[in-house]
Amino acid sequence: MTESATEPTIFERIAAREIPARIVAETDRVIAFHDIAPKAPVHVVVTTKQAGYRDVVELAEGDPALLAELVAVARDVADDLADGDFRLVFNTGGGAGQTIFHVHAHLLAGRLEEGSLAG
Template identity: 65%
Template sequence: MSEPTVFERIAAGEIPATKVFESDRVLGIRDIAPKAPVHLLLFPKAADYANVTELAAGDPALLAELVAAAQQLADEHTGGQYRLVFNTGAEAGQTVFHVHAHVLGGGLTEASL
């Protein structure tokens, strides 16, 4: 059995985080190293999928829930304008192999891309 991911540990309350969204299957938190004025992370509570491609194939309803949560958070925190980023693979910048989305907004610049 593999070690729980950092996101599973956050969902279990083992690691503190500032929650901004929670449903039965999805959690949203503030990123601890923001790359934009608003930088939130959304992820399934369970680590069943490593990346967005696996999630789309395995549970499209959960992917739709993540995207709907992103829109809700963007409406609340950025006036509805945002960038939604899923990194897939280490060479693309993915460091936690538990699917998660970055919700970025609040005056993005080229440096935050």
């Protein structure tokens, strides 16, 4: 784990506007912003504003409505930035490339670059 339970995650800090990001969509509970190291022509991180769920499995079990909202925001971003065609990737666990243990998805559209989708 890269984040302390007492420290806000980088995603919480982006949502609080403590760290700048190119935000493309936002609801009361979800925020989407361009990834700082894109792996595709469109690479947007879609995440919850508040921590509480480490990964998509915890989110699905704990708040399925929030997961549905996250996916809906991803769909809307893809409609706006990629004509609706996209991949939605959730890394779950360090062995799968997850480095920030605050549930988030990578929305990818267009040609993928080589390399992993760490995050």
